[in-house]
Amino acid sequence: MLTTDICIVGAGPVGLFAVFEAGLLKMRCHVIDALPTVGGQLAEIYPKKPIYDIPGFPEVLAGDLVKNLEKQIEPFHPTFTLGERVEHLHKQDDGSFIVETSEGTKVACKVVVIAGGLGSFEPRKPAIEQLEDFEGKGVAYMVKDPEKFRSKRVVLAGGGDSALDWTIFLSGVAEELTLVHRGTTFRGVPESAEKVVSMAEEGHIKLLLKSNVTEVHGNGKLNAVTVLIDNETEHTIEADYFIPLFGLVPKLGPIENWGLELDKGAIKVDTFDYSTNIEGVYAIGDINTYPGKLKLILCGFHEAALMAQSAYNIINPGKKYVLKYTTVNGIQEL
Amino acid sequence: MEEAIKIIVETQAGERVELEAPTDMGLSVMEVMKANELEVPAICGGMAICATCHVEVLESGDLPEMNDDEAYMLETLPHATGSSRLSCQLRVTPELDGLVVRLMPEA
Numbered sequence: 245m246l247t248t249d250i251c252i253v254g255a256g257p258v259g260l261f262a263v264f265e266a267g268l269l270k271m272r273c274h275v276i277d278a279l280p281t282v283g284g285q286l287a288e289i290y291p292k293k294p295i296y297d298i299p300g301f302p303e304v305l306a307g308d309l310v311k312n313l314e315k316q317i318e319p320f321h322p323t324f325t326l327g328e329r330v331e332h333l334h335k336q337d338d339g340s341f342i343v344e345t346s347e348g349t350k351v352a353c354k355v356v357v358i359a360g361g362l363g364s365f366e367p368r369k370p371a372i373e374q375l376e377d378f379e380g381k382g383v384a385y386m387v388k389d390p391e392k393f394r395s396k397r398v399v400l401a402g403g404g405d406s407a408l409d410w411t412i413f414l415s416g417v418a419e420e421l422t423l424v425h426r427g428t429t430f431r432g433v434p435e436s437a438e439k440v441v442s443m444a445e446e447g448h449i450k451l452l453l454k455s456n457v458t459e460v461h462g463n464g465k466l467n468a469v470t471v472l473i474d475n476e477t478e479h480t481i482e483a484d485y486f487i488p489l490f491g492l493v494p495k496l497g498p499i500e501n502w503g504l505e506l507d508k509g510a511i512k513v514d515t516f517d518y519s520t521n522i523e524g525v526y527a528i529g530d531i532n533t534y535p536g537k538l539k540l541i542l543c544g545f546h547e548a549a550l551m552a553q554s555a556y557n558i559i560n561p562g563k564k565y566v567l568k569y570t571t572v573n574g575i576q577e578l
Numbered sequence: 579m580e581e582a583i584k585i586i587v588e589t590q591a592g593e594r595v596e597l598e599a600p601t602d603m604g605l606s607v608m609e610v611m612k613a614n615e616l617e618v619p620a621i622c623g624g625m626a627i628c629a630t631c632h633v634e635v636l637e638s639g640d641l642p643e644m645n646d647d648e649a650y651m652l653e654t655l656p657h658a659t660g661s662s663r664l665s666c667q668l669r670v671t672p673e674l675d676g677l678v679v680r681l682m683p684e685a
Contacts, residue, residue: 285627289625289627290625362621362622362628363621368629368654368655368656370656370657371656371657371683401656402654402656403653403654404650404653404654407654426656426658427653430653431646431649431650431653432650432653456656488656489654490654490655490656491629491651491654491655493628493629493630494621494622494628508617508619509619509621510621530621530623539623
């Protein structure tokens with residue numbers, strides 16, 4: 245089991261800066277993130293977008309801000325578990341915690357800091373009755389191993405890039421492939437859209453426009469879906485797999501079941517130190533809420549600084565902390 | 579001179595709420611709805627990446643063109659309609675006076 249002072253959930257800018265603030269107070273950090281790289285939204289969604297409201301940087305690319313933060317925390321040697329989602333929080337009798345991930349990694353710590361941003365990104369599921377009953381039994385929301393679909397009858401749904409890309413790819417793998425799309429046009433890469441349309445014209449795939457999958461059928465395993473065409477005609481397609489590809493939506497995920505006080509999907513905190521209703525658990529950045537909350541990286545940085553002062557008292561009980569400016573003492577490596 | 583327009587929001591319960599929105603603050607319709615404590619999660623804060631501020635436009639004058647981010651997101655929503663918009667991308671301008679939108683279920 246890994247042991248640290250603070251376990252930070254989320255490797256976005258605020259989670260990374262929390263490592264820095266904790267490091268200044270000589271507290272060790274372990275950072276966990278569901279994504280395989282650090283940087284959170286900045287790295288995953290908009291690395292090339294400029295940010296204008298970071299003090300001292302008139303303009304900085306999101307990706308560069310992440311790189312700078314990584315450099316800034318180097319002296320404190322944080323450790324990372326990436327590509328694993330936090331699942332469980334176990335409070336120990338002595339008030340410390342064990343944080344457990346989806347892959348079974350366990351981190352023992354005295355303080356947990358949730359810096360999860362928007363939460364973890366999960367597939368957006370269409371509102372189809374019994375859809376969840378068929379998950380893993382013919383319904384999938386992503387294509388992990390294309391070989392699984394070899395010589396199978398596959399129905400894809402969606403109109404974005406992933407729906408187009410997987411239609412093209414799986415057309416050479418599946419025995420029969422149908423793409424169901426609500427609209428009449430595609431906003432994805434034009435070349436992909438053109439290719440899908442021509443593949444349909446040549447009879448390599450079936451393309452159903454102005455259509456929605458409305459029902460899933462099967463006995464323990466999917467064997468057909470019902471498609472409503474143009475809001476009036478119902479059509480049943482025999483299918484071994486149905487893959488709705490409607491993008492990702494951020495969700496709080498398992499954190500929702502930790503007993504934290506929530507308000508509209510965000511964690512309520514005390515603005516004195518950004519602590520939650522569970523002693524020793526803090527929430528900073530976009531994932532928290534309080535009166536006057538602003539979802540800005542800048543505000544998350546401020547929250548990280550106050551959190552670290554408070555966490556110091558938990559990790560060093562009875563020891564007095566005296567605020568020291570970095571201009572006076574510099575950065576002392578951990 | 580400060581100007582304000584009227585925006586009418588139909589909630590998921592079917593109730594119509596009339597909002598007054600200033601046109602000189604660079605606000606989006608999503609921000610006006612949140613300021614009036616309507617149930618709009620808008621968890622991404624207006625970056626067109628979560629679609630939790632999705633509305634259906636019921637009545638309007640000229641609406642601004644969709645940018646690529648908004649169009650792409652709406653294309654991927656399973657329950658979007660031909661008049662769907664992301665309210666975070668609708669800037670409050672005098673042209674929006676009298677806009678009527680319906681809040682769509684959270685994506």
